Ligand SMILES: Nc1ncnc2c1ncn2[C@@H]1O[C@H](COP(=O)(O)OP(=O)(O)OP(=O)(O)O)[C@@H](O)[C@H]1O
């Protein structure tokens with residue numbers, strides 16, 4: 001039964017029901033490195049325009065999850081569907097390879113350590129993907145790159161090299177570079193965790209603008225203020241599974257699992273009276 005069949009079957013009055021608009025649907029995704037079973041059957045749907053924040057302890061599989069859904073790592077098994085391209089992982093056939101290629105092009109990824117080309121200028125970094133991967137004419141790629149650099153507040157730095165700009169500026173270039181490929185989904189892997197505190201705000205504000213414009217985003221971050229203000233959902237991941245998937249306020253204030261509570265105790269500020277924010281109505285969650 002297809003998804004649309006299912007929806008029609010659910011419609012008891014016989015009226016037409018709008019089919020689900022999930023941009024991302026991941027079903028039972030598994031990834032092992034040898035005997036290390038890192039993703040142990042992860043499923044998620046993300047609607048177009050949703051912002052999902054992923055939190056969890058080190059080694060729980062957050063980066064591996066992001067890397068698998070845009071095929072920087074080859075998943076062991078599971079089904080990944082993004083914007084209508086469906087990859088049945090582990091099959092390795094022609095259909096799988098072509099879905100993999102389509103999905104890669106639909107995802108933009110931003111890494112903790114920027115991954116810019118050090119020998120290319122800011123604008124060359126931004127046009128590289130469209131020109132080299134998509135074969136776009138450099139004139140139109142440059143025009144779009146200039147608009148994107150303006151959007152991330154770096155018009156004045158287009159001819160600088162990565163070694164000449166700050167970490168926060170590098171990360172904003174990395175965001176512009178990912179957007180230059182016109183992705184349908186943006187994946188962020190701890191985009192601010194390598195930055196000095198005073199540089200974090202500018203990067204978060206660019207991400208917030210993107211969310212406001214309707215970009216679908218999956219963000220691994222422990223910036224709880226961002227999660228609370230911008231995300232529609234927050235997922236707690238532990239030992240290769242998604243343990244809780246809730247509205248951010250609900251997850252932070254009323255975690256259901258002891259493992260979630262234990263983790264939040266580490267990352268949420270402790271109050272003077274020793275209680276955690278989840279016991280105080282969240283009044284002291286960081287901005
Ligand atoms: N390329 C790889 N080869 C072998 N093992 C790997 C590889 N990538 C990740 N792993 C293992 O997968 C597990 C999960 O790693 P992952 O980087 O996904 O965790 P994480 O939740 O992102 O952690 P962190 O918060 O520290 O970034 C770890 O045990 C790690 O050693």
Ligand SMILES: [Mg+2]
Nearest residue numbers: 062063064189
């Ligand atoms: Mg990681």
